[in-house]
Amino acid sequence: MKKRISIYICVMMLAFSFAGCTSEQSEKKPEIELQQIKSIGEFAVLECYYHNVAKSDTMKKVLWWNTDRRLWIEYTGIVKAGVDIDKIDMKVDGNTLTISLPKAEILSCKVDKDSLTEDSYVVEKHGLGAGKITADIQTKTIRTAQENLKKAAKEDNELLSQAEERAKNLITDYVNRMGEATGETYEIKWK
Template identity: 40%
Template structure:
């Protein structure tokens, strides 16, 4: 996927160069386009692989009267979370050499527990627990999916890395356009919060810290 992004940017640059070579008028009107920037954001995602354990508990799950057992077991699972920018919310405004880009914060775009990672060995039942049945496994799978998304959504370092990745690629795109038409663009970032309202423009976040999941750029 990383190669796909590079090919996309190279294609944009070649189109820009061709436009400049064929017509001076065409080069004047060549400028950053929202549609192309949305396409870049759709490609600029980051996959993070998680391996985790989710706990399941149910009181008085089996038995009658005062002879009852609780149900306790753990499920070990792997999953993939895709982090990135919601491309539908990206917009650009160009005034001469000033480019204002409105962009949302990076979020969890998709979250999938790998069903292949779940087997009989993935379920660890506590000694003395009530029997675990197929319905419990379905509930545990849903809980694992929810936990996976929650963990990724709270990982500020990975989200910052995904944000920076998208903005860097957009900056490269704008620089390529500028080089093709002989302009030096300046970029102003306007960020949208989770309610999709604008917040004060500020520099792109930088990724810091050490994280357990392994991010793999697509």
């Protein structure tokens, strides 16, 4: 009998301790925070790969001969598009969230170094004074190609639109999940 009473007491104490834990947790509702929205914006980056050819063409005349030195470098460029997370802002008015989301922009643009192999370089020389293709010429050619790639990506309205839409979708999913967790329904107004 004493064992049963002590078992009942232990069970009751455990039940009250669980009930105490549950009530403390249910009082504190998770809130939608600007920092969390910014974190989502950081992960909403769209990464695209562009296949391109960089070209360097040098022509000069040595005496009466035309000399030619051409270089083609085939490479893959990686462009990342997204929103500037420092410009994201949010105002909360009850269950209405007004989120200021900046236009998407090109965040980075670089040449994928793994795409550069010996087969990526094609050199053509004609004439006596054509000269060598130096490392400086190769570097300058890649740099120019990278600038051209960034310019082309900035003009790619579809890419920028997709990056902006991706950020909106991920933020909307987060807000909806927070609403499900708290039992609230949130309305998002984009600004």
